[in-house]
Amino acid sequence: MGGRGDLTNAEWERLKPLLPPAGARGGRWSDHRTVINGVLYRARTGVPWRDLPERFGPWLTVYKRHRRWSADGTWAHLLAQVQAVQDAEGGIDWQVSVDSTTTRAHQHAAGARKTPPPAPCGKGGARRDKAGRSGVAELVRPPGGGGPAGECLGRSRGGLTTKIHLSADGRCRPLSLVLTPGQHGDSPQFQAVLEKISVPRLGPGRPRGRPDSVSADKAYSSRANRSYLRRRKIPHTIPEPPDQRDNRRRRGSAGGRPTGFDKERYKKRNVVERAINRLKNFRAVATRYDKRAYIYLGTVTVAALVIWLRT
Known part of the structure; x- marks a missing residue:
């Protein structure tokens, strides 16, 4: 009998055709379903692997x-394929919102060897779509390679932290994920988060990466971000902070036109906050226990995959 957080038969039937073959490595793997349920149990409870x-x-x-x-x-890849099925069925609301959340790192997450960490790909390289993008999740490491910063661990008065930047569709499900050290700002990662949106087509055609609209809070208000959205012809709702508004007015005509703001559309920005709450229901996401950043990113991706399978 399955446990409380295990894959149901319906979820397993949706996931099974997307998994690598059991003999892909020249030998037979242990049963995929049992192992995946073990990964889900650890992500949900946060227990040490040995327990x-x-x-x-x-x-x-x-x-x-x-x-x-x-x-x-x-x-x-599994997350992208599940998203592709949902998109083909018209199940994705492309009114996208962007935000970030900071997670505390457990003391066991520190202490990784201070050597350049491995690239997040195996012997054959990361899986890539037809557009050359390598998936819906990404690490953003500072220069220098190894050490706490190289593993997306940032130091602050509260200790070691990691920040998860994400976009969410209108149904509170993560579309893309970017990991940085906790002290990194939100605005510089805005374009990276949107670039990681890549939902494949089940038939011919390039993956979809352009939302119908984008909402974000005032932390993402910058001329660079607005120019990027205009260049991609993406309608957006981002409030303008008072200091930016006053600076634009002081410059007169050189400051440009006032930014548009859709108050009703902005009210729906809470979908990304609710997506964050769903992710942090997984204790191994809410608190980082993994030393290596790419493994923690895998844990966050597993949580996002489960959210898509169950909504």
Whole structure:
């Protein structure tokens, strides 16, 4: 009998055709469903890998599968394929909102070797779509490679933190994910988050990456971000902070036209806040336990995948 957070039969039937073949590595893998349920259990509860219940099999098997699929982009590929099915059925609301959330890092998340971390891809490289993009999730590391900053760990008065930048559709589901150290600002990652939106087509055609509209709070208000949205012809609703408004008025005609603001559309921006709440219902997302950034990004992607399967 399955556990409370395990995949249901209906969810498994949706996910099963998208999984790698059982003999893809030259030998047979352990049962995919059992191992994936072990990964979900750990993401939901946040227990140490060694404390996984015996019904999931050897804990090392579950951990290595999660680590491999986090590195080679399999989790991001599965998320993109589930999104593709939803889009083909008209199930995605393309009124997109963007925001970020900071997660505290447990003391066990520190201490990774201070060497350049491995690129988030396996021997064959990360999975890429026809447009050359490598999935819906990305790490943004500062220069320097290894160390706490290289693993997307930022220092502040509250300790070590990691920031998750994401976009969400109108039904409170994450569309794209970007990971940075906790002290990184929101606005510089705005374009990266939108560029990671890549929903494949089930038939011919390039993946869809352009929302019908975008909403964000005033932290994302900048001339660069607005120019980027205008260049891609994406309608947007981003409030203008008072200091930017006053500076524009002081410059007169050189300051440009007033920014548009759709008050009713902005009221729906809470969908991204609700998507963040859904992600943080997974304790291994709300608190980072993984030393390596690419493994933590895989954990966040697994949580997003479950949200898509269950809504």
